[in-house]
Amino acid sequence: MENRSVERYGAFAQFLHWATAILVLIAFIYGPGGSEERVYSAARDFDRQLHETLGLCVLALVAIRVLWRMFDQRPDPPDVPRWMGLAAKLVQGALCVLLFAVPLTAITGAWIEGHPLTLLAGVEIQPLLALSHDTGAIVAEIHTWLGDTILWVAGLHAVAGLYHHFFLRDGVLVSMLPQWLLVGKRKRR
Numbered sequence: 001m002e003n004r005s006v007e008r009y010g011a012f013a014q015f016l017h018w019a020t021a022i023l024v025l026i027a028f029i030y031g032p033g034g035s036e037e038r039v040y041s042a043a044r045d046f047d048r049q050l051h052e053t054l055g056l057c058v059l060a061l062v063a064i065r066v067l068w069r070m071f072d073q074r075p076d077p078p079d080v081p082r083w084m085g086l087a088a089k090l091v092q093g094a095l096c097v098l099l100f101a102v103p104l105t106a107i108t109g110a111w112i113e114g115h116p117l118t119l120l121a122g123v124e125i126q127p128l129l130a131l132s133h134d135t136g137a138i139v140a141e142i143h144t145w146l147g148d149t150i151l152w153v154a155g156l157h158a159v160a161g162l163y164h165h166f167f168l169r170d171g172v173l174v175s176m177l178p179q180w181l182l183v184g185k186r187k188r189r
């Protein structure tokens with residue numbers, strides 16, 4: 001394969017990135033909080049089903065993303081001080097781990113507690129694991145902490161992207177923006 005460097009992420013990589021960001025945000029907003037009785041009450045059915053469905057889509061997207069990265073060509077890292085490059089790697093690595101850990105702790109926690117996954121359109125996936133309600137409740141609690149953490153880490157990642165764009169004035173943020181967003185800007189210049 002020809003090994004030339006690219007300036008921007010491909011359209012599919014951009015789609016996976018922004019779709020993941022939007023789904024995580026909506027899943028967070030619809031996070032079913034409160035006691036176990038409340039979370040699994042009929043009144044919370046829609047919120048919980050939407051939350052679980054979006055969360056499973058996030059898991060599918062991140063798995064596809066990891067596979068896609070193996071074949072895709074990505075832009076070279078920007079020319080920044082060593083500490084900044086390391087910090088970026090650390091934050092992106094943490095995000096990747098959390099994108100797997102958040103849905104996986106939710107699924108295992110719910111199952112060990114003895115609850116099926118309850119998805120939109122009335123789809124239910126019954127527990128596949130042995131039951132230990134107290135252990136499941138601890139894993140579900142870890143899920144809620146990790147769910148909050150991912151928002152903070154994603155926020156840091158977003159601030160770094162904006163810093164690159166407005167202060168360092170390099171092409172890091174633009175390399176992840178779709179072409180159609182940039183076309184109008186170029187014409188106006």
Ligand code: HEM
Nearest residue numbers: 027028031032033052055056058102103106140144147148
């Ligand atoms: C990346 C996706 C996800 C994010 C960001 C996320 C985030 C959260 C957050 C922040 C809470 C706590 C809500 C609050 O305290 O108000 C929560 C609770 C919960 N989430 Fe998720 N979640 C995700 C994926 C999932 C998935 C895939 C499932 C199930 C398959 C799920 C099931 C639940 C359940 C059942 C609760 C209530 C836990 C309890 O208190 O027992 N979540 N989630």
